[in-house]
């Protein structure tokens with residue numbers, strides 16, 4: 001099938017590449033000419049494990065192409081996927097200006113039997129509005145389908161090629177048949193292809209992300225309570241997780257969720273609920289708890305140094321909003337860096353892949369280190385923000401030798417607190433039982 005992706009970011013590039021890998025002819029379009037030039041040279045503008053190999057292989061085979069000219073490729077395409085960004089407006093609602101501009105750019109070039117598939121995460125009603133706009137722009141009915149994407153950055157290819165489910169919202173059954181044909185290679189292990197109306201598909205994406213965000217904020221709030229009452233969230237987590245009604249997924253305490261999806265999607269659904277006169281009490285709390293949780297590491301550091309961080313150096317391990325990605329959008333590390341700089345502290349930071357993106361924001365305000373150990377030179381404390389695998393088994397002797405004091409604030413509970421204390425560290429995680437050294441700076 002001939003396909004066009006409008007928007008070649010995380011979602012568009014992964015989707016286009018995986019569809020090319022399953023034998024389709026795909027052209028990825030982007031208004032960012034620099035990005036298209038790089039892709040045409042075999043350079044991948046984002047970090048996503050396994051993606052380079054797939055892009056290069058499919059580009060060589062001629063099944064995957066890149067262009068900035070939608071008009072040249074849209075007329076021949078059966079499905080045109082919109083995978084452009086849907087950022088957050090100041091009031092929390094989704095900003096659809098990029099989506100509408102992309103829709104206008106393809107409308108004059110659509111063939112009679114093409115299907116416009118909206119993969120971007122969009123508020124309920126957007127697909128119907130897209131169909132209305134396309135009717136106005138083309139003078140005829142154009143098929144529009146909602147096909148929300150559930151992939152996770154860092155695991156995107158695996159998620160796309162082995163989806164738990166594919167969700168498709170349509171107004172006509174024939175459109176679902178076209179999309180089923182496209183997804184068939186990825187559904188061989190009996191994963192469901194769920195067909196519903198446009199509104200249900202749109203809501204499914206938001207409800208999924210909001211429930212996952214709710215689990216994170218819930219366990220973070222419980223962790224904060226545990227810390228105050230002498231309980232250990234790790235034990236509590238196991239105590240609840242073995243209950244089959246609860247399970248373990250997405251119940252790891254930490255420093256709050258970030259990334260390009262959860263924060264904005266929670267706020268966009270808050271906005272949809274409010275516009276429909278529903279008070280989104282749970283969602284509002286999820287967002288509030290998350291905003292507060294991003295402050296926790298700084299508060300702990302500040303308390304440890306009795307509010308006197310000026311001139312002290314703090315080492316940070318992990319800048320990306322989660323491991324296996326270079327995405328730093330709404331990353332908890334950025335909040336920590338801002339607070340430390342405001343308090344007059346110096347920051348030495350390492351991340352396996354996100355340093356370039358952080359440098360674009362902070363320039364020479366912080367020191368970037370090529371290895372985790374380099375961050376420790378002259379530092380009085382280490383803060384762990386992202387749970388990269390390479391941080392899980394460090395050489396604690398080196399850490400103790402390099403740090404000016406053996407102080408670790410771990411935002412991801414990577415280590416065994418007992419073991420850390422036996423090794424002489426002042427070790428503080430999230431929701432772990434307080435220990436007698438906690439107040440000593």
Ligand SMILES: NC(=O)c1ccc[n+]([C@@H]2O[C@H](COP(=O)([O-])OP(=O)(O)OC[C@H]3O[C@@H](n4cnc5c(N)ncnc54)[C@H](O)[C@@H]3O)[C@@H](O)[C@H]2O)c1
Nearest residue numbers: 007008009010011030031032083084085086102120121149
């Ligand atoms: N990133 C994720 O993990 C993820 C997962 C599921 C869903 N989503 C949703 O998918 C959508 C895209 O997210 P993303 O992370 O891929 O965004 P992104 O910002 O990485 O990529 C969007 C791309 O669209 C391009 N673009 C903008 N206007 C264009 C136009 N008129 N024509 C062609 N290209 C244009 C931009 O230059 C950019 O390269 C969002 O709605 C997001 O919420 C993202």
